[in-house]
Amino acid sequence: MTGDEMLVGGARFAQELREAGTEVEELGDEHIMIPRYHVLDGKCKGLRVDIGIVVPPDFPLSPPGGPHVHQLIHPNNPNGPHPSGHVHASKDHSVHFKDRWQYWSRPFPNWKSGARNAVRYMEYVQALWESQ
Known part of the structure; x- marks a missing residue:
C-alpha cells in the first residue's frame, strides 16, 4: 500500500482497490460502490452491474459481509444456500443501497488465513459470480 498505512475501514478498502486499478466511489458511512463491475464468468458472464x-470500520481486521448488487439477479429469499438463498433487499442492510439493490449474505470464509485486503475480497466476489 503506497498511501497512509494508518487508514482503516472504507477509506482503506477504496484506496486498495484504486491502487489495483479499480474505479471506486466512496459514499460515506463506510459504503463504497464499484460502478459497472464486469462479471467475468458464470451464467451472468458479460453483465455489468x-x-x-x-466495509466494517476495523477493516482489514474484519472483512466486509456479502456484496450488494444493483440488479435483481434472484428473487429475495432469506433461506437456503448460494446462489439463490440468503438474498435480501438491500434497503434492510444499508443506508445507501436501496431500490433495485440486493444484498447477498455471503460471509467471507477463512479471512484470517490469507492476505486481508480489498483485492482478495473482490476475488471472492468474482468467485460468487462464477458459481451462479
Missing part, C-alpha cells in the same frame, strides 16, 4: 460494499 454496480457492486456495493459495506
Whole structure:
C-alpha cells in the first residue's frame, strides 16, 4: 500500500482497490460502490452491474459481509444456500443501497488465513459470480 498505512475501514478498502486499478466511489458511512463491475464468468458472464460494499470500520481486521448488487439477479429469499438463498433487499442492510439493490449474505470464509485486503475480497466476489 503506497498511501497512509494508518487508514482503516472504507477509506482503506477504496484506496486498495484504486491502487489495483479499480474505479471506486466512496459514499460515506463506510459504503463504497464499484460502478459497472464486469462479471467475468458464470451464467451472468458479460453483465455489468454496480457492486456495493459495506466495509466494517476495523477493516482489514474484519472483512466486509456479502456484496450488494444493483440488479435483481434472484428473487429475495432469506433461506437456503448460494446462489439463490440468503438474498435480501438491500434497503434492510444499508443506508445507501436501496431500490433495485440486493444484498447477498455471503460471509467471507477463512479471512484470517490469507492476505486481508480489498483485492482478495473482490476475488471472492468474482468467485460468487462464477458459481451462479
